[in-house]
Amino acid sequence: MAERAQKQLGGRWLGVALVILLLALVEAGVRAGAINAALVPPPTDVVRRIAEILISGDFIQPLGATLYLLFIAYIGASLLAIALGLLMGRFPAIYNLFEPLVELLRPLPKPALLPPLILFLGLGDLMKSVVVGLAVVFPVLINTIQGVRGVDPVLINTARTFGYGRLAVLRKVILPAALPLIFAGLRVSLALGLILVVIAEMLAGTGGLGYLILDMQRTFRVQNMYAWLAILAVLGYGLNAGFLALEHRIIHWAAARPE
Amino acid sequence: MQPSVAQALPDRALLTLRGVRKSFGAEGAGGTVALRDISLSVEEGEFLAVVGPSGCGKSTLLQIVAGLMMPSGGQVAVGDAPVTAPPDSMVYLFQQYTKSLFPWRTIIDNVAFAVEHRDGMSRGRARDHSRPFLDMVGLGDSADRYPWQLSGGMQQRVAIARALAAEPRILLMDEPFSSVDALTRLDLHNLILDLWTTRHFTVLLVTHDVDEAVYLADRVAVLSARPSVIATTFRTELPRPRDSIRTRELPRFLELRHTLLAMLLERPHDG
Numbered sequence: 001m002a003e004r005a006q007k008q009l010g011g012r013w014l015g016v017a018l019v020i021l022l023l024a025l026v027e028a029g030v031r032a033g034a035i036n037a038a039l040v041p042p043p044t045d046v047v048r049r050i051a052e053i054l055i056s057g058d059f060i061q062p063l064g065a066t067l068y069l070l071f072i073a074y075i076g077a078s079l080l081a082i083a084l085g086l087l088m089g090r091f092p093a094i095y096n097l098f099e100p101l102v103e104l105l106r107p108l109p110k111p112a113l114l115p116p117l118i119l120f121l122g123l124g125d126l127m128k129s130v131v132v133g134l135a136v137v138f139p140v141l142i143n144t145i146q147g148v149r150g151v152d153p154v155l156i157n158t159a160r161t162f163g164y165g166r167l168a169v170l171r172k173v174i175l176p177a178a179l180p181l182i183f184a185g186l187r188v189s190l191a192l193g194l195i196l197v198v199i200a201e202m203l204a205g206t207g208g209l210g211y212l213i214l215d216m217q218r219t220f221r222v223q224n225m226y227a228w229l230a231i232l233a234v235l236g237y238g239l240n241a242g243f244l245a246l247e248h249r250i251i252h253w254a255a256a257r258p259e
Numbered sequence: 260m261q262p263s264v265a266q267a268l269p270d271r272a273l274l275t276l277r278g279v280r281k282s283f284g285a286e287g288a289g290g291t292v293a294l295r296d297i298s299l300s301v302e303e304g305e306f307l308a309v310v311g312p313s314g315c316g317k318s319t320l321l322q323i324v325a326g327l328m329m330p331s332g333g334q335v336a337v338g339d340a341p342v343t344a345p346p347d348s349m350v351y352l353f354q355q356y357t358k359s360l361f362p363w364r365t366i367i368d369n370v371a372f373a374v375e376h377r378d379g380m381s382r383g384r385a386r387d388h389s390r391p392f393l394d395m396v397g398l399g400d401s402a403d404r405y406p407w408q409l410s411g412g413m414q415q416r417v418a419i420a421r422a423l424a425a426e427p428r429i430l431l432m433d434e435p436f437s438s439v440d441a442l443t444r445l446d447l448h449n450l451i452l453d454l455w456t457t458r459h460f461t462v463l464l465v466t467h468d469v470d471e472a473v474y475l476a477d478r479v480a481v482l483s484a485r486p487s488v489i490a491t492t493f494r495t496e497l498p499r500p501r502d503s504i505r506t507r508e509l510p511r512f513l514e515l516r517h518t519l520l521a522m523l524l525e526r527p528h529d530g
Contacts, residue, residue, distance in 0.1 A: 161351040
């Protein structure tokens with residue numbers, strides 16, 4: 001096991017080396033005049049730009065706007081999806097009531113909903129939260145339903161034989177037992193949420209990372225465009241890493257268990 | 260030996276089954292009748308084993324007694340109270356310990372699950388209540404481990420501790436020893452007998468293992484093949500305390516074992 005982990009770690013450093021190598025190639029290409037510097041500035045210049053943005057604190061406001069929008073929509077939609085998923089997974093009547101609506105909305109690419117949403121809700125944060133929420137809600141919902149249905153009946157009967165009522169069974173047995181699948185859905189949704197935040201900001205933004213990236217491109221500040229893009233990439237990476245750490249804390253038992 | 264048909268229900272019965280039947284699907288039209296007409300009574304403090312061939316509906320019967328499943332006809336009662344939902348006085352011990360323990364809870368919290376939902380119980384008080392029960396099954400040292408870190412026999416001990424922590428009057432056991440190895444099984448038999456002797460609860464055990472039924476029980480009821488009825492019941496009349504080796508060498512033990520096995524093997528489709 002340890003040996004395998006070590007090998008994986010070695011593989012990872014190799015991957016990091018590849019990224020650095022690619023950046024060095026671009027750098028050399030630009031310096032040699034083989035790549036148009038107006039389209040691709042030298043990576044070292046972009047790194048300097050990133051450092052300036054970080055030191056000046058200019059990143060705080062747009063990063064805050066993006067994160068705020070993401071978290072409001074993500075947390076709200078996730079809680080809604082988990083609650084509805086528990087009910088739909090547990091009660092066939094509720095499942096039958098919502099299933100057609102879910103199956104109609106779920107496969108629809110959510111950016112396609114931006115035009116009608118803008119029509120109804122304007123260009124503000126509400127519209128953006130709704131479209132992000134719509135992207136977040138379905139993976140969590142579907143996984144919660146599956147998680148609930150996969151709970152072994154023996155676990156449920158165990159709780160019933162100790163006198164647990166319906167609601168207590170839901171809270172103390174079904175929810176924790178479904179958590180590994182719920183978390184899998186939450187992870188997919190986090191990535192989807194970030195994508196939708198950026199799209200919404202580009203289409204209807206006055207701030208946030210998505211808006212800035214597009215704005216820099218339109219005003220030919222290419223170095224800044226790449227700098228913000230890199231910051232967005234790091235944000236995505238950081239969110240995923242943070243999520244994995246949280247997941248490991250909450251459902252450590254699911255990973256440690258054999259099978 | 261006098262096989263006696265247990266249709267007469269004594270007055271001091273703690274648990275009574277009257278004409279319990281269970282069918283799945285539409286009766287007569289493609290449905291199956293699992294239990295035809297089960298009448299049985301268990302006295303306070305008694306250890307009753309029900310043996311039957313595989314698929315005779317033993318688990319179905321026990322789940323009906325536990326209030327986990329409704330019968331299609333007939334009635335189960337604890338004292339005078341009919342069972343319509345899982346009563347506080349009974350706990351069901353499942354065969355599949357790996358599925359009945361909560362993998363997200365430590366051992367002590369698995370045991371505490373038995374009582375922590377009760378009025379006036381906090382998680383802390385439930386744990387305090389649970390510790391002695393964990394000690395009783397010899398797992399006091401494993402309180403903070405997780406179920407999947409224990410062997411099968413230890414996991415079933417946890418399930419036993421949890422069942423006893425609820426302090427039931429009646430313990431329902433659904434082949435609780437069938438998925439552990441043979442030596443562990445003998446260990447668990449004696450553990451259950453010790454606990455039964457010291458804590459004075461009533462046991463209804465279903466099993467396909469004739470040896471186990473005769474070794475443990477005061478009385479053994481034989482279930483016929485599906486659709487099941489109680490074929491006969493026997494008093495074991497073996498001395499207690501029982502001993503894993505010596506009890507099994509007694510002529511009475513061998514005689515009972517012979518009779519029961521003959522019934523189960525030679526007439527599996529009778530009934």
